[in-house]
Every structure is written in structure tokens, then in C-alpha cells.
Amino acid sequence: MKIAICGSMTLAQKMLEAERELRARGHKVILPEFVQEYAALENAEERHSESARNKVQSDLIRRYYQKIMESDAVLVVNGERHGIQNYIGGNAFLEMGFAHVLVKGIYLLNPVPEMIYTDEIKAMQPIVINGDYDLVE
Numbered sequence: 782m783k784i785a786i787c788g789s790m791t792l793a794q795k796m797l798e799a800e801r802e803l804r805a806r807g808h809k810v811i812l813p814e815f816v817q818e819y820a821a822l823e824n825a826e827e828r829h830s831e832s833a834r835n836k837v838q839s840d841l842i843r844r845y846y847q848k849i850m851e852s853d854a855v856l857v858v859n860g861e862r863h864g865i866q867n868y869i870g871g872n873a874f875l876e877m878g879f880a881h882v883l884v885k886g887i888y889l890l891n892p893v894p895e896m897i898y899t900d901e902i903k904a905m906q907p908i909v910i911n912g913d914y915d916l917v918e
Contacts, residue, residue, distance in 0.1 A: 784888075784917065785811040785849050787876040788858035789868070793819035795858050799890065802914040803856070811848045814841060842875070849879045854886030856917065857907070859894065867894040874898060881905040888917055 784803055786796050793816045800810045836842060849855060855876060862868035867889075869877070880887050887907040893899060910916040 782853045782886075782918070783809040783811065783851065785845070785852040785855045785876075785880075786813065786858060787845075787855050787873045788860075788890075789862055789870045789873060790816070790819045791862055792858050792860050793817075793822075795860060795890075796820075799856060799858050799914075803917065806914055806917070808917065811852060813845060814839065836872070842872070845876060846879050849876060849885065850883060852880075852885060854888060854917070855880040856888045856890065856910075858890045860891065865894055865896060867891040869894055869896065869902060874902070877902065877905055877907070 786799055786803075788796055790813070796812060796816050797820055800812055803810050857869060857873050857877060859867045859869050859873070862870065869889075877887055887905055889907045889909045890912060892909050892911065893902050893907070896902075908916065
């Protein structure tokens with residue numbers, strides 16, 4: 782299966798972990814652009830400010846939509862951010878919406894967070910894998 786990884790760039794290192802796990806299981810993986818560079822940055826806030834700049838300069842939202850179109854599914858790497866467990870930020874939520882409309886599979890690394898758009902996340906019927914990459918099929 783071809784899987785596009787989504788999530789906050791503050792979790793870039795976890796995205797690279799997810800890539801390794803999925804590739805080890807025979808999946809093809811698409812990573813967001815610049816993820817290697819973000820993973821090398823010192824802290825989450827530095828990753829966040831760099832991410833915002835690159836989204837505009839490199840038209841990353843439209844470009845990743847194309848990557849999601851080419852994929853079979855998305856895996857959202859959701860972790861703690863802003864004091865919210867399993868946080869799903871605006872960009873990842875948008876990418877989940879793209880996958881939903883394109884009738885692609887949607888996987889969450891961790892459970893659905895309690896946020897103002899929890900109902901919308903649940904309505905997209907993601908499969909929560911709780912860190913068990915064998916559930917991505």
C-alpha cells in the first residue's frame with residue numbers, strides 16, 4: 782500500500798519513525814517535504830515557525846494534496862501538542878479531509894483527541910492503530 786504520512790512538523794522525528802515502521806512492513810511511504818530538515822531542528826517551536834514559512838513559499842498544501850491523491854491511505858502521526866494528548870492540528874485535519882473526500886483510508890497513530898473538531902474527525906471514521914503498525918493494511 783502507498784501511504785502518505787501527515788501531522789504537525791513538530792512531530793517530524795516521529796514521522797520518520799513511522800516511515801521506517803511502514804517500510805519494514807512493505808509499504809511505500811510519502812513523507813511531507815522538508816521533514817528531514819525539521820527533524821534536525823533543535824525544538825518544536827523552531828520546527829513550527831519554519832513549517833509555516835515553507836507552506837506558503839513552496840505551496841505545500843496543494844502539493845501534498847496531489848501526493849494524497851496518489852496514495853491509498855494517510856497515516857496521521859498525532860502526539861501531544863499545546864497540552865492536548867493526540868493533537869491533530871489544522872494542516873493534518875485538512876489532509877484527513879482530503880483523504881476522506883478522495884475515499885482513501887485514514888489511520889491515526891494514536892486515539893482521537895478531544896478538541897473542538899473531534900466530531901468531524903470521528904465522522905471521517907479513521908482507524909486508530911495505537912502504535913501497532915501491523916494494523917495498517
